[in-house]
Amino acid sequence: MAGFLHVDIKMFTPIKAQNSSRDSPPVTNIMFLKTHKTASSTMLNILYRFSESHNLSVALPKDSMFHLGYPWLFVAHFYVEGMEQNGPQNHHFNVMCNHLRFNFPEVQKVMANDTFYLSIIRNPVFQLESSFIYYKKYSPAFRRVKSLDQFLADPWKYYNVSVGLKNVYARNNMWFDFGFDNNAQAEAGYVHRCLSEVERQFQLVLIADYFDESLVLLRRRLRWQLDDVVSFKLNVRSQRTISRLTPESQERAKSWCELDWQLYQHFNRTFWAQLYAEVSPRQLREELAQLRARRRELTTLCLQDPEPKNTTQIKDQNLLPYQSGDAEILGYNLRQGLDNATLHFCQRMAMPELQYMAHLYSLQFPDKPPKNIPLRKK
Ligand SMILES: Nc1ncnc2c1ncn2[C@@H]1O[C@H](COP(=O)(O)OS(=O)(=O)O)[C@@H](OP(=O)(O)O)[C@H]1O
Secondary structure, eight states: OHHHHOSOGGGGSOOOOTTSOTTOOOOOOEEEEOOSSSSHHHHHHHHHHHHHHTTOOBOOBOTTOSSSSTTSBOOHHHHBTTOOTTSOTTOOBSEEOSOOBOOHHHHHHHBOTTOEEEEEEOOHHHHHHHHHHHTTTTOHHHHTOSOHHHHHHSHHHHOOGGGOGGGGGGSOHHHHHTTSOTTSOOOHHHHHHHHHHHHHHOSEEEEGGGHHHHHHHHHHHHTOOHHHHOOOOOSOBOGGGOOOOOHHHHHHHHHHTHHHHHHHHHHHHHHHHHHHHHOOHHHHHHHHHHHHHHHHHHHHHHBSOSSOBOTTTOOOGGGOOOOBTTBOBOBOOBOTTOOHHHHHHHHHHHOOHHHHHHHHHHHHOTTSOOOOOOOOOO
16 A cells, blocks of 8 residues: 555645635535446446545435436435435535436535536447447347348438337437437527526536546646546447447438437537636646656556456456446456555445445445345356
């Protein structure tokens, strides 16, 4: 542990956001809208670790649930443990970050007024490709096709609007997650109204395709320390379950998911504008280098091998990622012989979403039956 703590002091010093006063404390009230297949599990790990180390309360799924009601619209008292229909109005949590379909008035019942609203999106071409494999067996639109290229060549042959919520992963999934209609026409006025609404409700929308740049901006906005945002890539797929779309299919994906494409284009623009309003290109390079150096350091400290492993290779049940569809989701093995403090730290860095959620649930609700994690293994 001593070796790993012996680093440049700058790494533990919060970077001050441009307009914040020198003494402003770190932001601790955060609502993260967890969209799908957008590096959101890695973000969740960052938020869970920060919550645990700062003793923050997390709004967690009720009883045996694993998410906050998704794909149904979020309703606080239905889905959050500890929220009652006629309970006190001022019962707020510090952090809420599990999958939910955004519903602002209900989210406000859970979160304090000064909450920082945050989300992440990804280029819809890659988001859809990831979603296709992951929800291949679940989403009726995907079940009968061999490949995404085949689906995109004639999506209406396979996609039936009336099938309902099981198909939300097949079209404009991120638009849906923000609470909008994923089958709406991408008419300019409607799109503009929805984007303005997201602008009003969310202080920051990160871009998964520029994950490290996103962390640089996030760290500044939240006035966090470097180690708070350093993370390992979670929920990654094996190369053999990633497919390369033809250039034609990529264009078709953009028009099939036109609403997501508009969402992505808009927030990709505002992301870079916000980032460069905050840092110079040189500062950005320096902060990226610092972040990546620290990640390499923690990788060496914690992991047996930096390359993620499949479920047959992962030894610790607590580090086994949930498997879905035709995706082979990878995870990590920790180095052997770590001292207790380092082991505790490294386990949390590598812990998949469901296990971490179950762990926090048991900490916060020791009198409730623990969550039973459904892992499909080996
Ligand atoms: N740090 C970082 N940078 C860039 N991309 C990353 C990162 N962490 C995770 N990922 C990729 O995010 C995909 C998984 O997304 P989610 O965790 O949101 O999936 S889920 O909806 O919670 O199942 C998954 O994408 P695919 O591999 O294309 O499926 C991950 O590889």
